[in-house]
Amino acid sequence: MELGHFVxxxxxxxxxxxxxxxFNPATGEVIGQVxxxxxxxxxxxxxxxxxxxxxxGATNPQRRARVLMRFVDLLHRDMDKLAETLSKEHGKxxxxxxxxxxxxxxxxxxxxxxxxxxxxxxxxxxxxxxxMYSMRQPLGVVAGITPFNFPAMIPMWKxxxxxxxxxxxxxxxxxxxxxxxxxxxxLMMEAGLPAGxxxxxxxxxxxxxxxxxxxxxQAVGFVGSTPIAEYVYTRGCAAGKRVQCFGxxxxxxxxxxxxDMDQAVDALVGAGYGAAGERCMAVSVAVPVGDxxxxxxxxxxxxRVEALKIGPYTAGDDVDFGPVITPEALTRIKGLVTxxxxxxxxxxxxxxxxKLQGYENGNFMGGCLFDHVTKDMDIYxxxxxxxxxxxxxxxxxxxxxxxxxxxxxGNGTAIFTRDGDTARDFTSRINVGMVGVNVPIPVPxxxxxxxxxxxxxxxxxxxxxxxxxxxxTRTKTVTARWPSGLKDxxxxxxxxxx
Ligand code: NAD
Numbered sequence: 001m002e003l004g005h006f007v008x009x010x011x012x013x014x015x016x017x018x019x020x021x022x023f024n025p026a027t028g029e030v031i032g033q034v035x036x037x038x039x040x041x042x043x044x045x046x047x048x049x050x051x052x053x054x055x056x057g058a059t060n061p062q063r064r065a066r067v068l069m070r071f072v073d074l075l076h077r078d079m080d081k082l083a084e085t086l087s088k089e090h091g092k093x094x095x096x097x098x099x100x101x102x103x104x105x106x107x108x109x110x111x112x113x114x115x116x117x118x119x120x121x122x123x124x125x126x127x128x129x130x131x132m133y134s135m136r137q138p139l140g141v142v143a144g145i146t147p148f149n150f151p152a153m154i155p156m157w158k159x160x161x162x163x164x165x166x167x168x169x170x171x172x173x174x175x176x177x178x179x180x181x182x183x184x185x186x187l188m189m190e191a192g193l194p195a196g197x198x199x200x201x202x203x204x205x206x207x208x209x210x211x212x213x214x215x216x217x218q219a220v221g222f223v224g225s226t227p228i229a230e231y232v233y234t235r236g237c238a239a240g241k242r243v244q245c246f247g248x249x250x251x252x253x254x255x256x257x258x259x260d261m262d263q264a265v266d267a268l269v270g271a272g273y274g275a276a277g278e279r280c281m282a283v284s285v286a287v288p289v290g291d292x293x294x295x296x297x298x299x300x301x302x303x304r305v306e307a308l309k310i311g312p313y314t315a316g317d318d319v320d321f322g323p324v325i326t327p328e329a330l331t332r333i334k335g336l337v338t339x340x341x342x343x344x345x346x347x348x349x350x351x352x353x354x355k356l357q358g359y360e361n362g363n364f365m366g367g368c369l370f371d372h373v374t375k376d377m378d379i380y381x382x383x384x385x386x387x388x389x390x391x392x393x394x395x396x397x398x399x400x401x402x403x404x405x406x407x408x409x410g411n412g413t414a415i416f417t418r419d420g421d422t423a424r425d426f427t428s429r430i431n432v433g434m435v436g437v438n439v440p441i442p443v444p445x446x447x448x449x450x451x452x453x454x455x456x457x458x459x460x461x462x463x464x465x466x467x468x469x470x471x472x473t474r475t476k477t478v479t480a481r482w483p484s485g486l487k488d489x490x491x492x493x494x495x496x497x498x
Contacts, residue, residue, distance in 0.1 A: 002033045003178055005041065005202055006185040008048045009195025015041055020175045020204065025091035025323040026312035028361030034178045037203035039210035045170055045199045046216050049141045052196025053168035057138045061115035064164050068111045070191035071160075075105045078187065082180055086151055087313035089177035091322035091363070092275050094313050097152075103443070104156025104184075107464045110446040114164035117469045130481045136473035138166030139218035139242070143211050145232065146181075147224040148174035148325055149278045155181045157450070158221045159198055161468035163188075171200045172211060176325055178202045212236045219472060221463065222246065223280075226383075226409070226455050233458035244459035244471055246451060248383040249411030252285040252404040253440055254426070256397065256417035257293045263438065264416040265300045271414075271440035272389040273308055273367045276321045280452075281412045281434070281441045284384060285373075286391045287400045294393045298348060298371050305349040305367040305389070311356060323363040324386055330363045333386030337368050340379035340390075346371045351387065375403070383409065397422060405431055411452030414440050433457060 003022070004013040014035020022032040037045075056064070075082070083097035090097070118136045126132035144158030151174060159169045173181035178200075185200050201207055211217055212235045219242035222232045226247030236243035253271070255264045271283040286301075288294040311319040324330050334352050341347050351366020365387060373380050373390040380390060394400035404413045414436035415426045423437045433452040436442030444450050444465070451462030461467040 002035060003182065003202065004035045005037060005045065006182050006198075006200040007045045007196075008052075008199070009189050011182065014202070018206075022089060022176070022178065023326070024088055025325055026314070026359060026362045026364075028327070028363070031088065032179075034175055034202050036175065037201045037207040037210075039206065042170070042201055042203075042207050042210040042214065045201050046141055046214055048196040049168035049170060049199055050216055052194055053138070053140055053166075056163075056168060056194055056197045057140075057166040059166070061118050061164070061166070064166065065112045065114050067188065067192045068108050068114075068160060068164055071188055072105055072108050072112075074187045074191055075101060075108070078183070082152060082183060085183065086177065086180045087322070089179055090148065090151060091325065092278075092313065093319050093322055094316070096275055097313070100150050101152045103150070104153040104160070106446040107157050107468075108160045110464065111160045111164035114469070117466065118165060118473065126479065127481075129484070130479060132477065132479045134475050134477040136165070136469065137476055138473055140167060141170065141216050142167045142219040142472055143170040143172065143217050143221070145172045145208055145211065145220065145222045145224070146174060148176040149275070149280070151177040151180045152184065154223050155184060157464045157468070159184075159188075161464060162221075162472040163193070163197060165469055165472045167472055168197045169199065170211065170217065171198065172203060172207055173200065175202060175204055208232065209235070212239055212241070215239075218242060220244075221471065223463075229458055230455075242471065244457075244461055244463070246280070246457050246463065247455060248385075248409060249280045249282075249452060249456050250285060250380075250383055250407050250409040251281060251283050251412040251414075252287050252407070253283045253414040253416065254394075254397075254400045255286060255288045255293060255297055256415065256419065256422060257290050258418045259293075259416035259438075260418070261296055261300060264297065265304060267414075267416065267440035268301060268389065269304045269308070273305070273321055273387045276324050277387040278324060278385055279441070280456075281443050282385075283414065283440050284389060285380065285403070286389060287394050287403055288391065289394050289397055289400050291393065294371075294391065298369075298391060301369060301389075301391075302348050305351075305369045308367045308387075310354060310364055310366060312359060312362065321387060324365065325363065327363055329386070330365060333384055333388065334365065336379055336382065336384050336386075337388060340370055340373065340377055343377045343379075345373045345377055345379060345390070381408075401426060401429065405429075408455045409452070410454035411456035412436070412442055414438075414442060433462075
C-alpha cells in the first residue's frame, strides 16, 4: 500500500514517482511505501494552505479552539488504533505509544486556551486621549518538520499550537513512520477543521529544502538530529524565515552519595532503556559521585539491565522496550559499543548479541551498560540513541557538574540527592534547558515549554506552552487617538460572542 499526502482535507497520491519503504522494525518486513514529494507538490500544498488560511485566520479564536476540543475527544476515541499503528511503524511498546499520543493530546488541551493566550495587552491613556494596544496575529502559512521517535507527539506540539493561533500548517513528518500523522490530520478534519488548514506532505531532503526555500512559508519548526537542525536553521534563516530547531542530546544524571540508590537505579533503567533509548530526553550518562557510590550503583544496575525484557509490541506487557528503528541504526549503535570497548571502557552488560526467536530480521539488541567511561571516548561525545548507558565516575560534585556543563549538548539533565543545597546549586548553575531533581526525564508539561540549550536547540523560543504561541504569531502594536465627541449609538442587548 502506498501512503500519499494529505492536502485540502483529503488523502492524495504522490506524483513525483519517488517512494520510500515503511518497515515494521520488529520483523524487518516492508509494510508499505510512502510517497516522497517533489518541490512542485509542496508548492501545490502551500497554495492550498495560503488560500485556506485567510478564512481560518479570520475565524474567532474561540471557534478555532472548539476544533481542538473535539480533536481531544477523537484522540481518546481512537487511542488504541493510533497506538497500534504507531507501534507497528516505530517499534515502541503499546503503553509507550499511548504516551506518545497523550503527550501530544495534552498540548491540544493547552491550545484550547488559545483565546486567552492571544489576547494581547492594552494601555488606556498612554498619552492625552491616546490608547495603545498590542495583539498577536498569525504568521500565515507555517511548517513543521518532525523526527521518527515521536510520530504523534511532536507533530501535535507543532500543528495544534500553530493552527489554534490562526495559521495554516504544512507538516513534513518523518518518512520512517508517516501513517499516524495522516491519521491525526484526518481527525482534525473530523473535529471540524476547514480543508486546507492542515496539510501533510511526506518526503525527504527534497521536500525539506523546498519548505526552506518557499517564499510563502513564514516559519519552520524542526525537531531531529543536530546536524540537520543546524542545516535547517541556517538555510531557513538565510531565506528570511522564523526558525526554531531542536536537535540531539546527551543527558547526564548525577547520583550523589546521599541519593536513594534504589530510586536512582529504577530511574536509570526506565530513562536509559525505555523506548530502546530512542528519546531525546533519554538518560545516556550516569555520573555517580565517589567510587563507593559508583560501585553500589553499578552492582545494582547490572542485574537490572541483564533482566530487561526486549520484544515486539505485540507481546504486550511482557516487554520493556522494542527494536530500534532501522538496521542502519542497529549497526551504528553496535559499532559505537564496540568502539567503547576498544577505547578502554568496561562493558559490564553486553547486549550486542541479543537474538529473539522468530524475529531474526527485527532490529533488536539488548541493553548495554558501560562503566569507567571517560570524556574522550566516542560513546561519551556522541549521541548513541540506543539502549546503551555509560557510567562516568566523578570524584566530587564539582567534577560531576562539569561533565554536562562542558558537553556540547544541553537538552536534559537530572540530579539525584536528598540535599536541598546541592540540588539548588545544580538547578541554578547548570547550562542545560530542562532539569530534573530526583526526576530522571524532566519533560515539561504542555503549559510550560520544551527546549534544550547549546547544540540541542537553535533559535530563541521553546516549543509548546506560551513560547509556542509566540513562535507561531507576531505582535502588532496600535497607537490610537480619537477625535472627541465621536460616539456610537446605544446598544441595549448584552454583548455576546458572534
Ligand atoms: P533526523 O535529523 O534524521 O530527521 C528529522 C527530520 O529531518 C525528518 O523529517 C527527516 O526527513 C528530515 N531530514 C533527514 N535528513 C535530512 C537532510 N539531509 N536534509 C533535510 N532534511 C532531512 O532525525 P531522526 O533520526 O528522525 O530523529 C532522531 C533525532 O531527533 C535524535 O537526534 C534526537 O535526539 C532528536 N530529537 C530531538 C528532540 C528535541 O526536542 N530536542 C526531540 C525528539 C528527537
